[in-house]
Amino acid sequence: MKHTTPKRRDPFEMLQQALQSEWRTLDTVPLRGEGEFLVLTVSGLTRLARNRKDFRNPRKADGYAPERMTVVSVETGNYLGAMAWKWPDET
Numbered sequence: 001m002k003h004t005t006p007k008r009r010d011p012f013e014m015l016q017q018a019l020q021s022e023w024r025t026l027d028t029v030p031l032r033g034e035g036e037f038l039v040l041t042v043s044g045l046t047r048l049a050r051n052r053k054d055f056r057n058p059r060k061a062d063g064y065a066p067e068r069m070t071v072v073s074v075e076t077g078n079y080l081g082a083m084a085w086k087w088p089d090e091t
Contacts (some may be wrong), residue, residue: 011042011065013082023067023084026058026069036074039082048074049082 018040019025030037032054039049042065050070058069068081 009044011044011083015066016045018084021040023086025084026067026082028085029056029057029069029071029082031055035087038084038088039071040084042068042081042083047080048088049080049085050074068085 012079023040029051031051034051036048036050038046040046052072058067061067065081067084069084070079071082072078073080
């Protein structure tokens with residue numbers, strides 16, 4: 001029996017679905033010192049993160065992914081490409 005090719009992850013579609021629910025856009029992401037928040041990453045993961053910057057400077061959308069911003073993971077300290085965010089207690 002022949003198998004079907006799995007559908008590739010589409011970050012543009014993931015962002016649209018997230019914004020239709022309780023997720024927020026990057027123009028309102030908390031700045032340094034405003035607390036920890038959940039982010040939806042370009043790879044489709046949801047991680048607890050914080051912002052290390054005092055300003056918002058998202059990277060423009062391109063063929064790879066929609067508008068995104070670099071934040072820092074609370075658990076590992078790694079950089080994450082965030083597309084949307086929300087407060088953890090909103091879940």
